[in-house]
Amino acid sequence: DSGVTQTPKHLITATGQRVTLRCSPRSGDLSVYWYQQSLDQGLQFLIQYYNGEERAKGNILERFSAQQFPDLHSELNLSSLELGDSALYFCASSKNRGSGETQYFGPGTRLLVL
């Protein structure tokens, strides 16, 4: 158990819909990262927040947005969903903001868009 929690574990929805994924970091960690992993794309970095502020941005689509709240939990919002958004979404946390910091990953949310 990494100490990072993600909800929900599974999500099935339809194209065009909007969903919210939630992540609670390990106690004491200030950074939260979001990743997307699909079968043909490997682990893709989406976005990082550090202590409530956006820190780094990867290949995140404009239809996707995220935020980190004062209690440090984070939410990833996916809208206008397409079939290709079906994937595993992982959240990770680390103590500090550097990209070399040890990241602790949650169990993931499996999203299926039908």
Next chain:
Amino acid sequence: LAKTTQPISMDSYEGQEVNITCSHNNIATNDYITWYQQFPSQGPRFIIQGYKTKVTNEVASLFIPADRKSSTLSLPRVSLSDTAVYYCLVGRLGGGSYIPTFGRGTSLIVHP
């Protein structure tokens, strides 16, 4: 951006030592090297981190030559449960603006 290159896949047998090498030719002075292990449908798990020479923990060793342009993860006496994808990540602690890049990793299959 610290780019890394790893073999796509490797095969081994139970009880053997496995060495996975990662190339990172443009590693910066302040960058550290971190290895992660990922099982299917699970999040990656930290294995080991190092800056130079050799680091050893209870599951693996990490060898980093003096020029730091590559690193080798060594798994002693692998078992079937070591079948997983292994990622090499280069980045700095604290500050810096690198984007963490996991790439495709190395898929290790351990045979009986």
